[in-house]
Amino acid sequence: MNIEIAKEIEEFFSQKGHNIPISEIESRLDKLINEFKVPTEEARRSVVNYFLKEYNIPRGDFFVQQGETPTVKVSDITSEGKWINISAKVAQLWDNSHESIDQAGLIGDETGTIKFVKWAKAELPSLVEGKSYMFKNVVTDSYQERFNIKFNRTSLIEEIQEDIEIGTLSVEFSGAMVGIQVGSGLIKRCPECNRALIKGVCGEHGKVEGTYDLRIKAVVDDGMSAQDALINREISEQLTGITLDEAKQMATEALDQEVVLEKFKEMLLGRYYLVKGPKLDRNILVEDISLLPPLESDQIDTIINQMEV
């Protein structure tokens, strides 16, 4: 029993380039287990820590190597309180709001992005936006129904050479456009933070001189679920044939910004569309939208046949 543990420990240290005589490991284990009646697991831990300290190896190295921690992708994170390893690229660093937080932001891999928090107490290296890292021994958590990852004292961060492509899983949804929400059409955005202004006021920066933009916050519904879809300026222009400049002109002529929204509603509501794009929370960020073509009579026949079964 003790000899097996001793072998395991010896193997680990020899991988790290330190050859410890197995007899020395065994005698330390023996002393703890047999003489001082320490439980095996405690003894193992104590011996490992002793040698780690001796050779100045970070503690995380050994415990990560135990293979307990799975390496996952962002999309695999579906529960809190799990210890994981993940390689990801830093997508965004945010202004952090609290002194106990060293850095916070978004990291992502090809399956999506997730918020992270790096505690000041963790004393981990600083992350740089756009660089990719291997994050070892980090913990999943959740806040307001969304998952995030916490980097703590036992975590390890290594920069990696690979440039991870941040992707999002694209989804498709088809149905009738049953609603276009307020804040659609011709809108103004805050020049500082790009937030949409409400009555000329930015939630963060107060009354500002906004810059114009077009967007559509649509609800597409197939009779089973209602899907929010965000359509940006470029796609809105393609879909409606109204450019931002034309929209501004319409608003100027009518002395009312809302005419653009009214026009959009008139053109789009009640019609059937197929939308495609990555899904972020409850929204599909629309990359492609097309009007569904008229049903052919043989399609209708097929549907009837299916339903008669």
Add this chain to the structure above:
Amino acid sequence: MAGQYTREVAYRIFAQEFRDSDLSFKDSNDQYSPQYLLTPTGAKVNRMLIVGTLTEKEDIGNEAEYWRARVVDPTGAFLIYAGQYQPEAARVMADIEAPQYLAVVGKPSTFQTEDGTILTSVRPESIHIVDAPTRDRWVVETAQRTIERVKDLDSDNPDSVRAKEHYNTDASVYRQMALAALESLKTE
């Protein structure tokens, strides 16, 4: 997600099934909790999408405009009422002429007559002019959704159970209705 507002789905119901519906309720006593109409096939409806033909419209208001319209699908007619509290819909109503294909998103509403009969109608959130292919697609989709609900009637889904209890639903009636609606598309 818990605690977050989720938008009510716009159900697809044929006029015949809508006319047969008379069970209206709220899930809680809270005055802000949404009003539902349970249909014979077990759709629990707070919002619906109708695409059909406007055949008649009439301003029945005294001082303010109050529009009553008939919107027809292959199985019958929906009654749509739009007044000052549905300004967008009322504005469209004032401008359009029958016949015309319309898409109506709205809330079901019930009214009890003196002899106890319950009439259903729709309070529109929005009304828009659409084309024939959109209308056909709606008929197909509504037939599909209806058949799905009919198939679900024997499941232990609480809405299905309650619908069967209240209406003693004859599944074959609504199945036939949906199939006939589909067949009607072929002869056009």
